[in-house]
Amino acid sequence: MSKRTKDVIIWFVTFFIMLIICLPGLWIILSAFRPNGEILTKPAIWIPQNLSLDNFRAIFGMGDNVVAIPVGSYFRNSLVISTTSTFLAIVIGMSGGYAFARFQFPGKASAFLWIMLSRTVPGIALSLPLFIIWSRLGLIDTPFGVILVYTAINVPFTVWLIEGFFRQVPHELSEAAQIDGCTRWQAFWKIEFPLAKSGVVSAGIFAFLTSWNEYALASQLTRSTDSKTLPAGLMDFTAQFTIDWAGMCAMAVIIIIPALILTFLVQKHLIAGLTFGGVKG
Amino acid sequence: MKKIRQCLREHSVPLALLAPAVIIILLVVLLPLIFSFYTSFTNYRLIKPETLWQWIGLRNYQRIMGDWAFWVAFGRTVLFLTIALNLEMLLGLGLALLVNRITWGQRVMRTIMMFPMMFSPILVGFQFKYMFNDTIGVVNNALQSLGLTHEAIPFLVDRWLAFFSISIAEIWMSTSIFAILILAGLFAMPRDPIEAARVDGCNNWQVFRHITLPFLMPFIYIAMTIRSLDVARAYDVVDVMTGGGPAGRTELLWTLIARTAYDDARMGRANAMAYVSILLSIFFTWFFFRKLMQARKHLGAF
Amino acid sequence: MAEVSLKNVVKFYGDLEVVHGINLDIAHNEFVVLVGPSGCGKSTTLRMIAGLEDITGGEISIGNRVVNNLPPRRRNISMVFQNYALYPHMNVRENLGFSLKIAGKSVQEIDDAVNDAANILGLAEFMERTPAELSGGQRQRVAMGRAIVRHPDVFLFDEPLSNLDAKLRTQMRTEIKKLHQKVKTTIVYVTHDQVEAMTLADRIVIMKDGHIVQVGTPLEVFEHPVDTFVASFIGSPPMNLIEGTINNNKVTLSDGVTLPIPPKTGNSLSDGQKVIYGFRADILMPKGHTLAKGGQTADLDLTIDFAEPLGSETILLTKIGGVEIQAKMHNPRPVKEGEVLTCELSIEKSHLFDAATGRTLKV
Ligand SMILES: Nc1ncnc2c1ncn2[C@@H]1O[C@H](COP(=O)(O)OP(=O)(O)OP(=O)(O)O)[C@@H](O)[C@H]1O
Ligand SMILES: [Mg+2]
Numbered sequence: 001m002s003k004r005t006k007d008v009i010i011w012f013v014t015f016f017i018m019l020i021i022c023l024p025g026l027w028i029i030l031s032a033f034r035p036n037g038e039i040l041t042k043p044a045i046w047i048p049q050n051l052s053l054d055n056f057r058a059i060f061g062m063g064d065n066v067v068a069i070p071v072g073s074y075f076r077n078s079l080v081i082s083t084t085s086t087f088l089a090i091v092i093g094m095s096g097g098y099a100f101a102r103f104q105f106p107g108k109a110s111a112f113l114w115i116m117l118s119r120t121v122p123g124i125a126l127s128l129p130l131f132i133i134w135s136r137l138g139l140i141d142t143p144f145g146v147i148l149v150y151t152a153i154n155v156p157f158t159v160w161l162i163e164g165f166f167r168q169v170p171h172e173l174s175e176a177a178q179i180d181g182c183t184r185w186q187a188f189w190k191i192e193f194p195l196a197k198s199g200v201v202s203a204g205i206f207a208f209l210t211s212w213n214e215y216a217l218a219s220q221l222t223r224s225t226d227s228k229t230l231p232a233g234l235m236d237f238t239a240q241f242t243i244d245w246a247g248m249c250a251m252a253v254i255i256i257i258p259a260l261i262l263t264f265l266v267q268k269h270l271i272a273g274l275t276f277g278g279v280k281g
Numbered sequence: 282m283k284k285i286r287q288c289l290r291e292h293s294v295p296l297a298l299l300a301p302a303v304i305i306i307l308l309v310v311l312l313p314l315i316f317s318f319y320t321s322f323t324n325y326r327l328i329k330p331e332t333l334w335q336w337i338g339l340r341n342y343q344r345i346m347g348d349w350a351f352w353v354a355f356g357r358t359v360l361f362l363t364i365a366l367n368l369e370m371l372l373g374l375g376l377a378l379l380v381n382r383i384t385w386g387q388r389v390m391r392t393i394m395m396f397p398m399m400f401s402p403i404l405v406g407f408q409f410k411y412m413f414n415d416t417i418g419v420v421n422n423a424l425q426s427l428g429l430t431h432e433a434i435p436f437l438v439d440r441w442l443a444f445f446s447i448s449i450a451e452i453w454m455s456t457s458i459f460a461i462l463i464l465a466g467l468f469a470m471p472r473d474p475i476e477a478a479r480v481d482g483c484n485n486w487q488v489f490r491h492i493t494l495p496f497l498m499p500f501i502y503i504a505m506t507i508r509s510l511d512v513a514r515a516y517d518v519v520d521v522m523t524g525g526g527p528a529g530r531t532e533l534l535w536t537l538i539a540r541t542a543y544d545d546a547r548m549g550r551a552n553a554m555a556y557v558s559i560l561l562s563i564f565f566t567w568f569f570f571r572k573l574m575q576a577r578k579h580l581g582a583f
Numbered sequence: 584m585a586e587v588s589l590k591n592v593v594k595f596y597g598d599l600e601v602v603h604g605i606n607l608d609i610a611h612n613e614f615v616v617l618v619g620p621s622g623c624g625k626s627t628t629l630r631m632i633a634g635l636e637d638i639t640g641g642e643i644s645i646g647n648r649v650v651n652n653l654p655p656r657r658r659n660i661s662m663v664f665q666n667y668a669l670y671p672h673m674n675v676r677e678n679l680g681f682s683l684k685i686a687g688k689s690v691q692e693i694d695d696a697v698n699d700a701a702n703i704l705g706l707a708e709f710m711e712r713t714p715a716e717l718s719g720g721q722r723q724r725v726a727m728g729r730a731i732v733r734h735p736d737v738f739l740f741d742e743p744l745s746n747l748d749a750k751l752r753t754q755m756r757t758e759i760k761k762l763h764q765k766v767k768t769t770i771v772y773v774t775h776d777q778v779e780a781m782t783l784a785d786r787i788v789i790m791k792d793g794h795i796v797q798v799g800t801p802l803e804v805f806e807h808p809v810d811t812f813v814a815s816f817i818g819s820p821p822m823n824l825i826e827g828t829i830n831n832n833k834v835t836l837s838d839g840v841t842l843p844i845p846p847k848t849g850n851s852l853s854d855g856q857k858v859i860y861g862f863r864a865d866i867l868m869p870k871g872h873t874l875a876k877g878g879q880t881a882d883l884d885l886t887i888d889f890a891e892p893l894g895s896e897t898i899l900l901t902k903i904g905g906v907e908i909q910a911k912m913h914n915p916r917p918v919k920e921g922e923v924l925t926c927e928l929s930i931e932k933s934h935l936f937d938a939a940t941g942r943t944l945k946v
Contacts, residue, residue: 005476007383014379018393024453025396027419031411040417046426096302103295106288115302118310120562122513124535128311128542129320132327149456152309155302157510172668175635180682180729181656190685194672202440213401215517216535220543231403252404255471257400267392 020045025256032056034251039245055250064170071251073225074233079258080230081143082211089207090200092151093158098188100159101166102174112163119156123216126153131220141223149217161206165199166192205266209259230255314559321552328546350529350539351554356535358558361444362512362565365451370501370506372452373459380460381467391464398459402514406521409450413437413522437523440530447531450518459504466500467493502573509565513558520561534558585646585659585736586611587632593640594627595794601627603793604641609786612762618780620816625773626741628790632771633662633739646736656685660728662739665746667722669714675701675725676710677798682733686912700728703765704758720751727759731766740772745777756782777817781805806932811941814861814934820898822861823908826938827894829856834935836860836904842881845933847943858910858940864898866929867910877933884925885910890918899924 030108031039033051057070099105100112131140139145169192177187195198218232230251237248289296321342324335369537380390397405412419413436424430436446470493478488516535519525525536532540535558542551587609594602600623608662609615617625619670630636632643636654643650650658661682669678679697688696701707704724714722724745730738743759745754762781774780780787781801788810789796789804808814812823827834829852833841842860844852852858870882888907889900897915901908910926912918935944 010379011383011385014376014383014390017379017388021453021457022393024412025400027412028404028408046422053900092301092305095298096538099295099298103292103298105292105295111299111303113305116510117563117566118306118567119510120559121310121314122516122535122555122558122562124513124516125558126310126313127319128538128548128552128555129317130309132320132548133313133316137364148305148311152305155305159302169763170666170668172664172666173670175633175655176662176664176729177670178635178655179633179660179662180733181685183654184655186685191670205335209399213403215401215520219520231401232518234403234407238521245417248407249384249411252407255401258397259401263395263399264392267395269493271397 024099028249028252029114031246032253034246036244036246051070055246056254059250059254060248061095069127069233069236069247069251070225071233071254074228074230075254077143077225077227078212078229078231078255081146081150084143085132085147085154085211086207088147088151089154089158090204092155093162093203093207096159097162097164098166098192100163103122112226115159117154119153120277123153123214125193127217127220134221140221143227146218146221146227146229148213149221150190150214153214153217154210156204158207162196162199165196169195171218201266205262208262212255212259317552317555320549321556323549325549325552326546327542327548332549337549341550344550345553345557350532352512354529354532354534355557356536357444357532358561361448361451361515361533365448365515366505366508366512368448368452369456369459369506372456373504374463374497374501376456376460377463377467380464390473394457394460394464397454398461400454402454402517403521405450406452406518409446409453409518410437410522413446438527438530443523443527443531447515447579449523453513454514454518455508458508459501460509462500462504463497466497470496473534498576499573502569502576505569506566509562509569512562512565534561586644587737587769587771588644589628589632589641590643591641592628592631592638592643594624594631594636596638600634601793602631605790605793605795607769607788607795607798609769612767614772614783614785615788616772616774616780616784616786617788617790617794618699618774618777618816620652621775622788624793625772625775625790627739629662629739629773632737634658658737659733659735660737661733661735662741663723663726663730663743665742667714667726667746669722669725673716674711674713675717675728676707678714678725678777679706679728679732682729696732699763700732703731704728712838720755723747723755724758727762731762734766734768736769738768738770738772740770743772744774744775744777748770752779753934759783778819781817787817789816796830807943807945808861808934809943811859811861811936815938818863820864822863822934823867823903823906824936825860825904825906826907826946827858827860827904829854829858834858834860838904840883840904842928842933843879843930845930845935845945846879848935852944858944859932859936859938859941861936862932864909864911866932867908867926869899869912869924869926872912872914872916873927878929881928881930883926883928884923887918887920887922887924889920892917 019094030048032055033053034048035050035052035054038045038049059069061070061072100108126149134140134145135235137145141147151175173191173195174184174187177191178184182190213231214229215231218229219235222232234248234251234255237244322336322338323333324337324340325333358405372387376394380387380394383390400408411417412472413421415421415433415435415438418436420436424434434442436442474496475488475494478492483491513535515533516539519531519533521534522562523531525532525540534554538551538554541547541554587607588608589605591604591606592602593600593604605628607615617628619625627636631638634650634653634657638651645660646656650942670681673681675871676697679700680693683693683696698707701710704727705723706724706728709717709721709725717725723746723886725903726743740759744755747755756779759772772783784801786800787804788798791812797804797813799807804813804817808817808822811822811824815824825836827836827842829835830841831846831854832844834844835841883903885899885901885903887899887901887917890900891900892915895913897912897918899910899912899918901910918924936942937944
């Protein structure tokens with residue numbers, strides 16, 4: 001077999017696998033535009049007969065058949081909670097990551113280990129005591145309560161990633177900048193931060209995706225439109241007697257689209273982030 | 282005491298920088314865990330607050346140790362993780378090698394490869410629940426339209442088929458993490474050792490076995506470590522797909538905890554189980570982290 | 584005016600004392616080189632002058648101003664690092680202009696100063712490249728350019744040439760010397776290479792284990808080392824050192840050979856005192872191949888173990904008192920191994936050190 005035919009075969013095999021990876025998602029997206037009636041028909045209708053935005057209208061409370069699920073509020077909650085907790089996790093992660101990368105202090109290694117270990121606690125295991133304590137503190141069903149939790153579960157990973165990136169920046173650069181007239185603070189923002197930026201960006205994406213997609217904690221710590229996020233809200237559909245498949249598909253599309261856009265925008269940083277901070281660290 | 286104060290003063294800058302991270306983790310993770318550790322020794326029930334003070338010693342732990350359902354769930358969880366992690370690793374390796382080979386359209390393929398990483402676990406669960414549904418699922422529909430079967434196959438009901446289905450979902454969700462990291466390893470791979478091995482007369486398989494694979498091992502363990510940090514994401518998938526049912530046939534440790542805590546309202550016992558699940562997570566993470574360190578040390582000789 | 588002076592400067596890392604109270608006065612426009620073996624505290628001393636390390640004790644002043652508590656940016660110094668520490672995300676122009684930009688200088692001023700520096704160092708054609716696109720020597724030049732644009736009071740160099748290959752190193756050494764002549768400034772230069780120290784310095788400061796052992800011009804430290812450490816550290820090949828005992832106003836070596844006591848040695852010698860006899864290869868030469876005459880000499884018959892011809896001279900390896908030593912032969916002729924040559928040792932220029940302390944016994 002010539003090298004060329006081999007290459008072509010490999011290309012098609014890869015393409016086929018990619019298709020398999022994509023199909024489930026595409027199927028959901030397609031279903032989101034089909035009416036429930038068509039989805040439920042037996043035998044199955046393979047060629048979509050009528051595509052429309054009706055399902056989206058319905059879950060946002062517009063149009064004829066209204067779904068009693070406040071997806072608009074869930075979306076807003078998700079957005080507020082994810083962006084705020086990502087921002088906080090990044091700030092805290094930068095501060096902690098910088099400390100680990102640049103300073104020697106007693107107990108450094110074990111501090112790092114314990115921070116990482118805190119991340120291994122399964123969400124559901126953490127949700128039990130948090131549920132009780134947050135109820136006592138009045139934090140149950142508040143965006144603030146969820147933000148606090150998401151920030152905490154994101155911090156270990158942001159610290160780790162960002163630490164790896166700062167460690168790649170030679171400390172002489174900061175010293176050179178200080179000799180060139182910078183304060184330590186200026187040296188950080190003008191020299192060290194720009195050089196570690198892709199680490200910060202990728203840490204931010206991971207934190208955002210984690211918060212945006214989190215379910216185990218959100219399903220216990222949120223109750224109402226005050227704080228319920230999209231993933232927790234998705235279960236509203238199944239709580240009823242009949243499952244509104246089309247509505248769920250439409251909501252699934254709403255959950256996935258921001259994540260998709262964000263990831264594609266910063267794809268380059270994402271790969272750099274995973275490989276640099278993680279592997280070389 | 283004086284020594285501690287002097288130490289604090291000497292290292293005030295890093296300690297101050299580290300403080301926010303430590304404080305929030307103490308507040309949101311450690312403090313609740315201490316509390317739940319305490320409640321795991323009580324007969325705490327959510328509906329009866331006064332039971333919080335009912336100290337029952339190790340009884341919760343004794344109960345779950347003697348609870349057959351718990352051990353079945355535990356065994357199933359370990360089996361599930363072992364199968365899922367290994368298959369994810371193998372598939373990810375294969376996928377990375379394929380993508381590394383192709384040149385035309387590699388960027389697009391790489392992007393598609395990352396696609397599942399953006400999916401919320403709960404979406405993955407929903408997606409497969411939808412596809413494996415016995416009346417309207419696309420898989421059953423396809424099999425029937427092709428005439429392969431006339432009966433609907435109960436993917437989410439049958440004991441082994443349901444286990445198979447949740448494994449598929451889990452593997453679909455997490456293979457890309459392995460693929461991406463291994464691909465990064467392949468990109469970072471130096472050419473010289475491969476060329477030297479070829480000169481020494483190695484064939485393709487030998488080159489892979491003796492040069493490429495050892496170089497990739499740290500990347501594989503990194504992926505394993507990252508994965509084991511949140512193995513419990515599988516809870517979301519299973520919760521929406523089967524909820525651990527039907528009749529506990531897909532019950533994993535995490536769904537069992539959720540049911541015990543929130544449906545049966547036995548917080549104390551659930552917390553005892555939760556500690557077992559934490560230990561499980563720590564074990565997996567620690568295991569792969571150690572492997573990672575060994576592989577790195579080994580690679581230092583390269 | 585920018586004198587630098589160190590008074591009893593002490594540095595502790597935790598409980599570890601790495602600089603033990605050193606005193607040093609550096610004159611305006613003087614080129615001082617700190618030299619010593621690895622780990623002796625050169626970098627630490629330099630970094631304390633720069634303000635990159637806290638000073639545990641003592642006082643450092645620059646231009647009559649005590650700078651102990653001033654941050655680096657307020658000391659008006661610039662520094663060239665061993666790895667250059669160029670900012671990777673800026674091109675050469677931005678690298679050179681960074682300090683002026685921070686100082687809030689106008690665009691015009693920055694441009695002028697940057698172009699000046701670029702011309703002095705021959706960097707004009709690389710201005711738009713990033714550090715990654717430069718060769719080692721070019722990076723080195725950018726690092727120096729970055730140091731000179733600000734016209735600082737003091738230049739600090741920390742082993743700036745150690746990452747260059749041998750040829751480039753020699754070339755850059757000359758350039759640094761020229762640079763000093765062009766932009767008259769006080770320079771403190773750290774190296775562990777004694778050749779660099781000898782060629783560059785107005786004055787050499789030799790350090791060991793956190794102490795200053797000797798301060799002097801290159802010739803002074805070469806000709807009058809205060810102890811065996813300096814004697815063996817400075818000069819190439821290192822000084823020959825042979826242990827012996829004082830006996831009847833002579834030095835008896837272990838194999839019974841006796842050598843006269845060098846003149847100018849203090850007369851506090853007592854019989855039986857252990858000493859070390861020291862002389863450089865240049866003053867032990869086969870008869871008929873000597874350069875300068877005069878002064879007291881001693882003749883020795885030496886068996887040559889090995890000869891290394893270098894062209895204009897030949898290094899001879901032989902043994903005196905059981906110790907391997909080196910001699911030199913000018914206007915050389917071929918020498919066979921095992922050949923016995925009568926050599927002339929200049930007693931005048933030899934040194935005597937105390938065996939116990941290693942200190943010189945010269946007055
Ligand atoms: N941050 C530090 N913490 C503890 N000890 C240190 C630290 N930095 C340096 N030392 C110690 O201080 C001593 C002097 O170090 P210094 O860097 O000044 O040596 P040096 O003379 O520059 O050597 P080299 O020629 O190898 O650069 C060494 O023994 C070193 O181990
Ligand atoms: Mg040094």
